[in-house]
Amino acid sequence: MKHHPYDHRWRERLHRQQMKRAQRMHRDWAWRWRARHRWHQRWHRHHAHFKHSLGARLIAVFAVLACASSVILWSSMGSAYGLLWAVPALLLVTGLAFAVIRHMVQPLHALALGAEAFSRGEFSHRVPVVHRDEIGDLAWRFNQMAADIQAMLDGKRALLLAISHELRSPLTRARLHAELVEEGESRDALLLELAQMRDLIAALLESERLGSGHSALQLSDCDLADLVREQAQSGVELHIDDDLPTLPLDRLRLQLCLRNLVQNALRHNDPSRGAVQVRLARDGRGVRLSVRDFGPGVPPEALPQLGQPFYRPDAARTRHEGGVGLGLCLCRLVAEAHGSRLELRNAEPGFEASLSLS
Structure with a gap:
């Protein structure tokens, strides 16, 4: 069918068809991009979970050890002298797996040392965070606990020092007033009680000063x-x-x-x-x-x-x-x-x- 030179309807239909085709291609491309992006995010999420999960890495090590051992045993059965090299190979693979696992759980030793330091009152000690896995999270919580306890102890020490200093002045005035009381058992008992209070305040102040350790010495x-x-x-x-x-x-x-x-x-x-x-x-x-x-x-x-x-x-x-x-x-x-x-x-x-x- 021959189109009239002044009839533009066929041009409009052609343009609409081209637009629909372009939109369809764009939707297909966008769907493919979103699917690929979701797969990429899922891969990164699983990779991060594997990287930061001690259990997943241990399972991977055991799986690799099982596969390598199976390959070594299967290869050795086809040779007359297979056991001569299969046994050292199995020992080598097992040793490598042991070294990898020991490296994974090495932070547990640092946690044990940190727990011993905390039990001695050394709250300035910090446990190194080696891996960002469950053990690393536990080490971070250990350090946060030590910082919180140290802050609490510092507040308690400051409060005791302030109270002890404030009690010295009224205690001195009370002793001066007690000296004016007539001599007798009541006066002696009162002076004895005031002396014990003075010794207690002095001991509290001295104990809080010595709490800073070697730096308090002269x-x-x-x-x-x-x-x-x-x-x-x-x-x-x-x-x-x-x-x-x-x-x-x-x-x-x-x-x-x-x-x-x-x-x-x-x-x-x-x-x-x-x-x-x-x-x-x-x-x-x-x-x-x-x-x-x-x-x-x-x-x-x-x-x-x-x-x-x-x-x-x-x-x-x-x-x-x-x-x-x-x-x-x-x-x-x-x-x-x-x-x-x-x-x-x-x-x-x-x-x-x-x-x-x-």
């Missing part, structure tokens, strides 16, 4: 023999080795530690069995200090808690047997600040506290 050359001789009193026997070295120590803190240990020993000692023994002996390049009494000792189940703030064994929870449970805590903090450790044990009979200084 080190200087110290002769421990002179410090021990200052404790010479009735009921105390001194045993000091000759030619002891002079060590860089905080004299005031060690004096406080030694005084608390001796007073604690005198409080629980049985004089009929013997006097309190204070020994200062050479220990390698350093010096070992020990204080022993001949009292009833401490129940074995209470030994791990000794040295904790405000802890006292049941046998010592009486008004007449002294402190509030900060004496041994201060001794422990002084020892730890000097890089040592306060060792507490039942000496049978009696009780012994010792520490090594270098």
Whole structure:
């Protein structure tokens, strides 16, 4: 059919057909692109899940190990001397799989070390995040927990320091007023109570200062023999080795530690069995200090808690047997600040506290 030269309807129909064809091609291309994009995203998602999943990687290692072992055994059956090379090959493949698995679970050792550090109170320790898998997520949560606990302890320390400082002024005024009271049992009891409150506040302040460790010390050359001789009193026997070295120590803190240990020993000692023994002996390049009494000792189940703030064994929870449970805590903090450790044990009979200084 011949189109009239002035009839443009056929041109419009042709144009509409071309537009429909182009739209159809565009829809097909868009569908293919979306399908490919979905497949690409799904592949990346599975790849990320595999990469960050310890279980998936372990399954992959076992699958590769099983396939490699099967191939080695199948190949060895067709040879007369197959076992001669199959056994070393199997051992090699197994060794490689063991090395890969050990590398995957190596962060567990770092987690164990971090848990031990946290149990010692070293909340500044951080567990390295090696892989972004379940173990890495656990390590990150460990570090976050340590940071939160450290922040909580810092807040508690700041609060105790502030309260202790604020209590000093009214306590001093109360003592001045008590001095004006007429002499008698009431005045003596009041002064004794105020003295105990003063000692408690001083112990709290000192324990919080020592909480920062070695940085709280003021080190200087110290002769421990002179410090021990200052404790010479009735009921105390001194045993000091000759030619002891002079060590860089905080004299005031060690004096406080030694005084608390001796007073604690005198409080629980049985004089009929013997006097309190204070020994200062050479220990390698350093010096070992020990204080022993001949009292009833401490129940074995209470030994791990000794040295904790405000802890006292049941046998010592009486008004007449002294402190509030900060004496041994201060001794422990002084020892730890000097890089040592306060060792507490039942000496049978009696009780012994010792520490090594270098």
